[in-house]
């Protein structure tokens with residue numbers, strides 16, 4: 322009889338340990354990733370971009386709030402937030418509290434679907450065979466989270482709203498042109514509103530989006546953007562050791578689910594994000610992160 326129960330008990334015990342690790346430990350092991358991106362004209366000084374994404378913040382996530390606040394010590398020249406900041410109707414205050422001194426720096430933002438729609442439970446395994454895009458088409462019509470108030474607060478701090486907009490900022494002595502789109506995952510992207518060649522007078526051109534959809538990335542590249550920034554994938558969130566992400570929940574391939582890669586002629590940085598949906602509060606082999614991207618001059622053509 323003992324043998325009969327031994328295997329199921331061992332399996333249940335291993336599952337409980339793995340769940341505890343993923344939901345309590347790794348979910349709070351925030352890490353900073355650093356990349357150098359050679360996109361500046363020769364002779365320009367380096368600039369530092371802090372890329373934040375997918376906080377999915379709920380009140381009470383004090384470790385996340387304190388860690389994000391501490392990133393101001395990196396003295397970034399620019400903060401880029403690629404959306405999914407909210408995970409609760411009362412999260413705006415805590416999110417602004419997390420940004421804290423970062424709000425005094427130049428910043429830009431776009432929305433993600435979770436800034437508009439409150440979390441609902443979904444079977445996380447189904448991300449393996451399809452994206453969650455259809456859920457919004459079928460059931461989620463009216464936004465129920467205060468995304469406009471979030472945007473107003475960020476704009477009041479001087480940050481640029483890049484949802485289907487272009488913009489321009491002086492960043493660390495550079496003239497930076499931005500193009501951004503609202504979230505393609507819920508069909509709010511309107512690339513036509515920002516379409517057109519970038520201004521060659523600007524020092525560098527950044528394309529900002531929530532979900533890294535190749536059809537939009539192709540258009541950014543065709544218009545001359547140098548670096549594209551996105552989030553949304555959570556890096557796969559629950560990954561398999563030595564294999565990686567099981568799904569990207571978007572059109573991008575698994576190999577570029579997070580980190581710095583090329584997309585045709587441009588660079589692409591996808592953030593694995595700071596949080597998780599409150600309905601699937603775990604991370605495995607994919608710690609929560611923010612990234613510090615240092616833009617440096619391109620290699621001179623010899």
Ligand SMILES: [Fe+2]
Pocket residue numbers: 375377405433435553554555594
């Ligand atoms: Fe997200």
